[in-house]
Amino acid sequence: MRNERAVSLHRLSCDGLVKDHGGSFQLGPLSLEFADGVTCLVGPNGAGKSTFFRIAAGLEKPTSGSVRLPRGKSDERISPLGYLPQILDMPPGATCEEFLHYVAWVHRIPAGRREKAVADVLSRTGLAERVTSKIRTLSGGMARRLGIAQAMIHDPVMLLLDEPTVGLDPRQRLALRETIAAIAAERIVIVSTHLVEDIRGLADRVVVLDGGTVVFDGDVPALEAKSDPGAPGETDLERALATLMGAPE
Template identity: 70%
Template sequence: MVKDHGGVFQLGPLTLDVTEGVTCLVGPNGAGKSTFFRLAAGLEKPSSGTLELHSDPRTGRAAALGFLPQDPELPQGATCEEFLHYVAWVHRVPARHRKEAVATALGLTRLTDRATHKIRTLSGGMIRRLGIAQALIHDPALLLLDEPTVGLDPRQRIALRETITSIAAHRVVIISTHLVEDVRNLADRVIILDTGEVVFDGDIPTLEGKADPDAPGDTDLERAIATLMGAQE
């Protein structure tokens, strides 16, 4: 797959097969992370090549996709359950199943006790969890989370990472992040992009083995990411 932005920037060629678990997509600004997410979410089409969603192994039917953009716009005057009922309708969840789908999404994101609260009363961490709930409402096999922990305080990030881990057991979850702590605490697999190319694809122990001892950072993981993100300079 290739996405060419008029000769100014090109993502790819990429050949990736992403499987169940959490894959963290890492890279500097301008590396192509946002382009990858827009392509994966179906908001843009590749210049060449294809993206294909395999059938959902849980059902054998065509896989559904859930997407949390970096800055979701949520209706502040609605309650959590009102908003999720609307999103369920948008995703054509059958009317007889919507109440259960909303309850399940709230439970998975630990927001059951906030079901009747107005969205404007939620903390930043709760709003992120509600964003994940709306992405989960139709039980997708693929979940795309664009910078889900950005702007959160340490306790909120920990709570959100616990939520992501709990929902990733039987789903493909792809997270865009620039936070090393997210990578360390979430990733089963790490893909590092630099100037539109994949410069690393593997697990954390393998990634740590790439660290240049002279690269900036306090840990092997930080040094390895810094090393690889500078590989194309």
């Protein structure tokens, strides 16, 4: 666990949120509130994590219930949220700077502020020395950091990061977790993950989904306390997740 945070300034609220996929799967009903800091959204494949992200990002509408986004910055033209999907298509022949200038334009950042916005976000994600690098030359870890940079370019108060460390080696995952922790001080960050090391290294709070419903909501020590000694896993955290998600022994 990392240090306790100051009182949150932002809130994402879900009230009775339901998404029904034609009887094959239902997410919810979910009534949750997210505050500043890092919340790890955890669950097996098909638990509803990506569905929740798409609804929170405005890409899908709920069947019923509501999602209330946090209030954004003073410029109401600019979205209060940034989104990194699992797969982000970026133009391989563009430089990091060119790509981010385009994303800044999409987010309606005024022309006079774009240069600084690009420089700031490259610095905050550890890519300041890659300004003129072509995207196709970036390592997997750098490409994911650029994905976070594009999600942050408009300085949103909420970030949705869907499996941001997937496919990275241990060193790259550590560097990316450090990046995420550094940018989460004054914003809501929700990270979808199935990696135990991400949970332990990032989470101020953990929400576990299974079958579209919340089966746990709390911090890492409280999650570890759910561990069943007979469940599979090498640590209390792994055994707790296996216990909550009904993994076979």
